[in-house]
Amino acid sequence: MPGTLTDDIEILDVGRGGGTDVPAGGDDDGEPSGGGFGRVPDRAYFTLIQLSLAGITMFFMALTSSLLVRKGLGNDWISFTLPRVVWVNTLVLLGSSVTMQISLRRIREGAIASFRNWWTLTTALGVLFLFGQVAAWRDLRAEGVFLTTNPSSSFFYLLTALHGLHLLGGIIALLYVLFRRWRRSRITQSTAASLASIYWHFMDGLWIFLLALLYLGR
Amino acid sequence: MVTHESGGHHHPPTGFIRKYIFSIDHKVIGIQYWFLALFSVFVGMFLSLLMRLHLVWPNLKLPFTAGGVMLPETYLALVTMHGSIMVFMVLTTAPQGGFGNYALPIQIGAEDMAFPILNMLSFWTTFVSLMVLIAAFFVTGGPPIGGWTAYPPLSALGEIVGPGQGTGMTLWVVGVMIFCLASLLGALNFIVTTVDLRAKGMTFGRLPLTVWSWLITAILGLLAFGVLLAACILLLLDRVAGTSFFIPGGLVVTDTVITWHKGGSPLLWQHLFWFFGHPEVYIAILPGMGVASHLLATFSRKPVFGYKAMVGAMLAIGFLGFCVWGHHMFVSGMSPYSAFAFSIMTMTIGVPSAIKTFNWMGTLWGGKIQFTTAMLFALGFVSLFVTGGLSGLFLAQPSLDLYLHDTYFVVAHFHLIMGVAAIFGIFAATFFWFPKMFGRMLSEPLGKIHFWLTFVGVYCIFMPMHFLGLAGHPRRYADTTGVNFLAPLHTVHYFITIAAFFTISAQLIFLFNVIYSLIAGKKASANPWNATTLEWSVSSPPPFDNFGGVVPVVYRGAYEFSVPDAAEDFIPQGLAPEKVGRAH
Numbered sequence: 001m002p003g004t005l006t007d008d009i010e011i012l013d014v015g016r017g018g019g020t021d022v023p024a025g026g027d028d029d030g031e032p033s034g035g036g037f038g039r040v041p042d043r044a045y046f047t048l049i050q051l052s053l054a055g056i057t058m059f060f061m062a063l064t065s066s067l068l069v070r071k072g073l074g075n076d077w078i079s080f081t082l083p084r085v086v087w088v089n090t091l092v093l094l095g096s097s098v099t100m101q102i103s104l105r106r107i108r109e110g111a112i113a114s115f116r117n118w119w120t121l122t123t124a125l126g127v128l129f130l131f132g133q134v135a136a137w138r139d140l141r142a143e144g145v146f147l148t149t150n151p152s153s154s155f156f157y158l159l160t161a162l163h164g165l166h167l168l169g170g171i172i173a174l175l176y177v178l179f180r181r182w183r184r185s186r187i188t189q190s191t192a193a194s195l196a197s198i199y200w201h202f203m204d205g206l207w208i209f210l211l212a213l214l215y216l217g218r
Numbered sequence: 219m220v221t222h223e224s225g226g227h228h229h230p231p232t233g234f235i236r237k238y239i240f241s242i243d244h245k246v247i248g249i250q251y252w253f254l255a256l257f258s259v260f261v262g263m264f265l266s267l268l269m270r271l272h273l274v275w276p277n278l279k280l281p282f283t284a285g286g287v288m289l290p291e292t293y294l295a296l297v298t299m300h301g302s303i304m305v306f307m308v309l310t311t312a313p314q315g316g317f318g319n320y321a322l323p324i325q326i327g328a329e330d331m332a333f334p335i336l337n338m339l340s341f342w343t344t345f346v347s348l349m350v351l352i353a354a355f356f357v358t359g360g361p362p363i364g365g366w367t368a369y370p371p372l373s374a375l376g377e378i379v380g381p382g383q384g385t386g387m388t389l390w391v392v393g394v395m396i397f398c399l400a401s402l403l404g405a406l407n408f409i410v411t412t413v414d415l416r417a418k419g420m421t422f423g424r425l426p427l428t429v430w431s432w433l434i435t436a437i438l439g440l441l442a443f444g445v446l447l448a449a450c451i452l453l454l455l456d457r458v459a460g461t462s463f464f465i466p467g468g469l470v471v472t473d474t475v476i477t478w479h480k481g482g483s484p485l486l487w488q489h490l491f492w493f494f495g496h497p498e499v500y501i502a503i504l505p506g507m508g509v510a511s512h513l514l515a516t517f518s519r520k521p522v523f524g525y526k527a528m529v530g531a532m533l534a535i536g537f538l539g540f541c542v543w544g545h546h547m548f549v550s551g552m553s554p555y556s557a558f559a560f561s562i563m564t565m566t567i568g569v570p571s572a573i574k575t576f577n578w579m580g581t582l583w584g585g586k587i588q589f590t591t592a593m594l595f596a597l598g599f600v601s602l603f604v605t606g607g608l609s610g611l612f613l614a615q616p617s618l619d620l621y622l623h624d625t626y627f628v629v630a631h632f633h634l635i636m637g638v639a640a641i642f643g644i645f646a647a648t649f650f651w652f653p654k655m656f657g658r659m660l661s662e663p664l665g666k667i668h669f670w671l672t673f674v675g676v677y678c679i680f681m682p683m684h685f686l687g688l689a690g691h692p693r694r695y696a697d698t699t700g701v702n703f704l705a706p707l708h709t710v711h712y713f714i715t716i717a718a719f720f721t722i723s724a725q726l727i728f729l730f731n732v733i734y735s736l737i738a739g740k741k742a743s744a745n746p747w748n749a750t751t752l753e754w755s756v757s758s759p760p761p762f763d764n765f766g767g768v769v770p771v772v773y774r775g776a777y778e779f780s781v782p783d784a785a786e787d788f789i790p791q792g793l794a795p796e797k798v799g800r801a802h
Contacts, residue, residue, distance in 0.1 A: 040415065077481075147460075
């Protein structure tokens with residue numbers, strides 16, 4: 001049924017449930033944005049991060065089911081003991097999530113110097129984790145366990161490498177948050193830090209999941 | 219339209235490279251995608267013509283097969299590249315990357331995509347992926363011969379299993395991986411833009427159905443391409459690093475016993491691939507559904523029949539698309555119980571599909587139908603969607619699929635529904651938005667000649683293939699000379715090849731129309747179709763920031779046609795209620 005003019009008058013309240021209500025054109029510091037694209041509201045960045053995590057989840061779920069199927073269908077799966085250093089790495093990564101939360105609290109309180117210290121520590125723990133993962137690979141190689149040795153080791157190298165790659169992206173994001181000049185940007189440093197933290201905590205949780213998978217599924 | 223001054227009005231780039239090559243303007247990027255698809259579709263069609271010629275005249279010397287008679291492996295390489303280029307570079311890019319990019323931000327009242335630089339990266343990553351795929355033609359051994367589905371172990375073992383399975387196959391895997399990344403980036407941008415950048419008043423219930431279709435397509439892309447990427451990484455490792463994810467032990471290939479792989483599962487690839495592959499079918503067709511719905515309403519001068527049901531049906535198709543991948547694997551030896559489950563789920567898709575079809579009919583019913591070329595292609599889409607969909611009901615039943623799976627029946631089915639129907643959606647969108655994109659109208663007389671030749675042509679090509687399939691004619695065979703039971707079917711092949719030749723030739727009319735109209739087409743007004751959505755409220759082509767520095771406000775749904783008491787038979791979404799003329 002076509003609407004009538006009366007219907008139109010009833011829906012005059014254009015703001016009701018609509019899209020972007022107020023164009024978020026200006027910056028936090030009151031300067032005009034560099035261009036019209038500055039209208040993108042902060043929440044779009046949060047949507048972007050959350051959606052990315054959905055995509056990343058599908059990616060790792062595909063690999064998880066591959067592991068389960070490969071292990072279930074083949075008869076050549078040989079267990080190996082995970083290098084001890086991965087447990088240390090896990091503590092390091094968990095610690096980085098804690099320091100990140102402290103850091104976030106600092107920036108929201110306006111304690112910028114303290115924020116920078118805690119943020120730097122978080123980044124350093126991330127880097128330490130990656131070095132730790134490389135150390136785990138070296139331990140395995142020393143024991144003669146290589147990528148092609150067995151499907152169990154193939155999945156270990158693959159999943160740790162792909163998680164490491166994603167975490168490396170996180171480290172780059174952390175450095176970006178730390179070193180970018182935020183005065184003339186579309187979002188505040190605090191918002192950027194919050195965005196990076198969502199990704200970082202997700203990578204932390206993802207590692208716990210992968211570790212459980214590799215440990216229980218070894 | 220209500221005009222508020224925007225705080226963030228910005229200026230277009232001036233240099234050629236920033237304006238046309240590395241542009242961050244969604245309109246330019248949309249046009250770039252469209253040209254990429256146009257180039258790809260002609261490459262893909264040319265490959266299919268070579269295949270058709272070879273099927274009928276197997277001893278014909280073709281200039282592009284090193285001047286000699288085509289070898290069976292060359293034929294298989296053509297099958298692979300035709301499928302890969304058409305599916306990835308045409309059906310995935312044009313409807314979404316092309317028209318979605320061009321129209322979505324304007325239709326929702328946004329200045330651009332949420333993340334313009336990301337958008338530019340998506341296009342250029344797609345471009346690199348196309349170049350890597352095409353590079354497979356120029357390496358030793360040529361393109362891969364394993365089909366666009368790249369089933370292992372054939373795709374995993376390297377050149378020992380045939381020419382093209384060496385470097386060509388590696389390039390294919392890498393190209394598809396790059397394409398996955400490009401599609402993921404694009405999908406993110408589409409969803410964020412639709413969710414967070416709608417203009418004031420543009421509620422979800424007022425979104426044009428095109429926007430709904432692009433949004434749902436983007437969600438499918440986001441959830442599906444990551445899975446293909448994971449599968450391709452495993453395949454690449456099997457190929458170059460010596461792992462055994464997909465390669466079982468004990469294979470004997472051309473008298474060589476494969477001892478360096480063992481224990482892998484080719485079925486694992488099939489599961490991963492089709493978990494992506496079936497949603498991919500909807501990634502190709504959903505935008506066509508959106509465009510068809512949009513155009514049927516516009517050119518019937520009636521609101522879409524059952525707007526909410528249309529949205530619900532698309533959401534249902536999108537969701538069910540993730541539950542039916544197993545129907546591509548009925549012949550893989552799967553448990554009949556699994557097959558039964560996949561079969562039921564697959565046939566369930568018939569319900570939302572039927573809802574859409576009936577609603578399209580309902581939209582047309584009693585309308586003042588305007589048979590523009592765009593409308594003809596939209597109607598053609600509905601026709602082909604129904605024809606192609608009906609054979610899907612046969613194939614959804616394992617007992618029938620076991621017989622039909624490797625025959626031409628399947629070729630007919632997926633070409634009609636995924637290939638040609640989606641292409642008709644692309645043509646409909648092209649004729650509809652060309653005036654907006656380039657500021658000039660495409661020629662209607664040439665368009666109609668092109669439509670009728672193509673419409674009759676594709677039915678002449680693909681309908682007979684059903685009979686070939688029912689008669690047991692296997693697909694993917696390069697040459698059936700000497701196979702007695704297939705000899706009587708040669709006449710059918712002959713007919714199909716002639717039809718393909720004429721249909722492909724008719725596409726030159728389209729190409730001519732595009733080039734001619736770009737140069738000398740009739741200048742387009744802002745709203746040549748008397749359409750309601752926001753892109754028709756601005757000049758053709760629109761200004762750099764889409765709305766010339768004013769913030770659009772939306773007052774009503776997207777399909778206010780033939781409203782009683784209104785002076786005109788359409789009320790634009792952005793027209794303030796006090797400005798709506800009343801009939802006297």
